[in-house]
Amino acid sequence: MKIESKPTTGVIPCPVILLSVEGGLKPNIITLSWVANVCSKPPSVAVGIRPERYSYDLVKEAGNFVLNIPAEEQFEAAKLCGTKSGRDIDKFAECGFHAVPSSKISSPLIEECPINLECEVREVISPGVHDLFIAEVVAFHMDESVTENGRFDPQKMKAFTYLPLAGQYWSLGERM
Amino acid sequence: MKIESKPTTGVIPCPVILLSVEGGLKPNIITLSWVANVCSKPPSVAVGIRPERYSYDLVKEAGNFVLNIPAEEQFEAAKLCGTKSGRDIDKFAECGFHAVPSSKISSPLIEECPINLECEVREVISPGVHDLFIAEVVAFHMDESVTENGRFDPQKMKAFTYLPLAGQYWSLGERM
Numbered sequence: 001m002k003i004e005s006k007p008t009t010g011v012i013p014c015p016v017i018l019l020s021v022e023g024g025l026k027p028n029i030i031t032l033s034w035v036a037n038v039c040s041k042p043p044s045v046a047v048g049i050r051p052e053r054y055s056y057d058l059v060k061e062a063g064n065f066v067l068n069i070p071a072e073e074q075f076e077a078a079k080l081c082g083t084k085s086g087r088d089i090d091k092f093a094e095c096g097f098h099a100v101p102s103s104k105i106s107s108p109l110i111e112e113c114p115i116n117l118e119c120e121v122r123e124v125i126s127p128g129v130h131d132l133f134i135a136e137v138v139a140f141h142m143d144e145s146v147t148e149n150g151r152f153d154p155q156k157m158k159a160f161t162y163l164p165l166a167g168q169y170w171s172l173g174e175r176m
Numbered sequence: 177m178k179i180e181s182k183p184t185t186g187v188i189p190c191p192v193i194l195l196s197v198e199g200g201l202k203p204n205i206i207t208l209s210w211v212a213n214v215c216s217k218p219p220s221v222a223v224g225i226r227p228e229r230y231s232y233d234l235v236k237e238a239g240n241f242v243l244n245i246p247a248e249e250q251f252e253a254a255k256l257c258g259t260k261s262g263r264d265i266d267k268f269a270e271c272g273f274h275a276v277p278s279s280k281i282s283s284p285l286i287e288e289c290p291i292n293l294e295c296e297v298r299e300v301i302s303p304g305v306h307d308l309f310i311a312e313v314v315a316f317h318m319d320e321s322v323t324e325n326g327r328f329d330p331q332k333m334k335a336f337t338y339l340p341l342a343g344q345y346w347s348l349g350e351r352m
Contacts, residue, residue, distance in 0.1 A: 001320045002292070004279060007313040009213035010293050011191050011221055012245060013337050013348065036212030037185035037340065038224040039306040045187055046222045046308065048214040069188060075352060103180060115341075116178070117186050125299065127310050130215040132222065134303050137183040144177045152341035160352060161189050161337060164213065165291075165328035172189065173347035176251060176336060 009034075013161035016078055016169065018068040019047065020099070021058045022107045027099050029091040029110065030055040031082030033162045034130060035067065043137040045119060048130035054086040059133060064105035064120045068113035071146075072158035072171065077112075104139045114143040114157050185210075189337035192254055192345070194244040195223065196275070197234045198283045203275050205267040205286065206231040207258030209338045210306060211243065219313040221295060224306035230262040235309060240281035240296045244289035247322075248334035248347065253288075280315045290319040290333050 014033040021028055034048030045067060049056050059065050070078050077095035084091065092099050092110075099108035102118045109116045119135035126132070146157040160171050190209040197204055210224030221243060225232050235241050246254050253271035260267065268275050268286075275284035278294045285292040295311035302308070322333040336347050 002276075002285075002287075002317045003320055003323065003326070004315060004317050005326075007219050007293075007316050009216055009219045009221070009313065010245070010291055010316055011193065011211055011213045011243060012291070013189055013191055013335055014213065015187050015189055017187065034212060034214050034216075035187055036210060036214075036222060036224075037187045037190065038210050038212075038222060038308050039304040040185055040210075041305045042303070043183050043185045044303040044306075045185070046212060046214060048212075067187060069186070072352070100178075109178075111178075115186055115188070117183075122303065123301065125301065125310065127215040127218070127220040127298065127312075129217045130220075132214050132310070134301065134308070136303075137185065139180060140183050140186055141178045141180050144179055147179065150179070150181075152339075154339050154342050154344055154346060159189055159339075161348065163328075163330050163335075166330050168330055169352040170330060171349035171352055172337065173349035176248070176345040176347055 010165050012163045012165055014164060016070060016160060016162050018070055018078060018081055018110055018113055019065050020068055020107055020110050021055055021065045022062050023058050026090055027092060027108050028055050028058055028086035029081045031078045045135050045137060047133045050130050062107055065107050066102060066109050067117040067119060068110040069115035070113050072160055074112055109141060114146045116141040186341050188339045188341055190340060192246060192336060192338050194246055194254060194257055194286055194289060195241050196244055196283055196286050197231055197241045198238050199234050202266050203268060203284050204231050204234055204262035205257045207254045221311055221313060223309045226306050238283055241283050242278060242285050243293040243295060244286040245291035246289050248336055250288060285317060290322045292317040
């Protein structure tokens, strides 16, 4: 039997993304789940960020960011970067992360995350309390350790997901 | 060591969504992964669809759709609805799915999918070969079978995910 309840953001499963962005004094990191691939050509992503968040102004000013995809080894860091503010702490230092220069944009990669997408903002729209940044992927990086013959091999990366309806993080299981 | 390669839609993991939409003679279903929650208030989603797809015009005309989230029991149907066109077949009939009237919009729910989001299109933008539909979630339904005390319980639904970098579908594992 179907139960109807209050309208909600019920798309599952969601990615867990560490967005890194250059800042005035130091780069910052924010963990986000309102993120998706949205267009194949040019490869484009959509990223929802609330204007109150410290990273919001940084992304607006930089006009670019990196989407870093964490493995389970970065799970605690992902939680920290989603709950603490870059106004108060240096998240790279706090997480023991290394900022590596990107090849095409001014925001740095997080070295420890196995997959990194350099993105340039193309458009910003305002559906409500989150603004939505539409950005083009201009460079793509993977750790050799998560590849097989140059292609991504999910067996080699412990990826994980967020389920907003339950407020839970889950590991991936096996290939179907 | 990081390997740089061609820019690509590398956000993982992605949801697998069966979008249902009313049609002239019959409703249709299309499987999509370029889908995300993007705003909490009003609850909003973004959905990328190529204009060539049969469902594209249906969504444009209806101005609404349902995002149906499948469990593993609907895996074969999800693959079918992502590869066959509604121009050629009746996907509800082909999948053995039942179309149930929505409470707020004209497009029907897929009864067999445990989670259903009724959505009204608010804005369409064109980042490239996919158009991006920004839509508000106006009603939300869950099967009682996937809930515990009225809340979604991931232990009771075998959700799955798509990994575009590998072209693979994966089950979820366990709570972290």
